[in-house]
Amino acid sequence: xxxxxxxxxxxxxxxxxxxxxxxxxxxxxxxxxxxxxxxxxxxxxxxxxxxxxxxxxxxxxxxxxxxxxxxxxxxxxxxxxxxxxxxxxxxxxxxxxxxxxxxxxxxxxxxxxxxxxxxxxxxxxxxxxxxxxxxxxxxxxxx
Numbered sequence: 445x446x447x448x449x450x451x452x453x454x455x456x457x458x459x460x461x462x463x464x465x466x467x468x469x470x471x472x473x474x475x476x477x478x479x480x481x482x483x484x485x486x487x488x489x490x491x492x493x494x495x496x497x498x499x500x501x502x503x504x505x506x507x508x509x510x511x512x513x514x515x516x517x518x519x520x521x522x523x524x525x526x527x528x529x530x531x532x533x534x535x536x537x538x539x540x541x542x543x544x545x546x547x548x549x550x551x552x553x554x555x556x557x558x559x560x561x562x563x564x565x566x567x568x569x570x571x572x573x574x575x576x577x578x579x580x581x582x583x584x585x586x587x
């Protein structure tokens with residue numbers, strides 16, 4: 445099986461493991477490219493992993509003569525014509541759930557910010573005061 449990875453899997457926790465697993469299944473080519481370049485070479489591959497910047501439309505899917513799987517290194521699949529791919533017997537998979545912890549951490553951070561009152565005083569000098577019942581921080585941003 446020939447696998448094309450069009451986006452480097454650089455996450456230090458995931459990338460090396462993913463590449464090892466892929467290489468156990470088949471021959472892996474990592475080649476960052478544009479959607480137009482993808483359309484030109486996809487015919488030689490059984491599987492492809494794309495990024496959110498690649499628009500995998502009908503013409504790209506049709507060019508993938510041997511294609512069995514389209515994977516995306518993103519959570520969503522709105523950049524892939526999933527319905528058309530599946531009508532051709534091509535499985536579409538995503539990294540759904542991969543960002544769960546990051547989103548949760550961001551949400552907790554935002555929630556903690558909501559406990560502060562932000563006050564901007566004197567637009568010419570911008571003094572930012574973060575106030576909380578037992579904490580007052582003032583920062584003068586003068587040049």
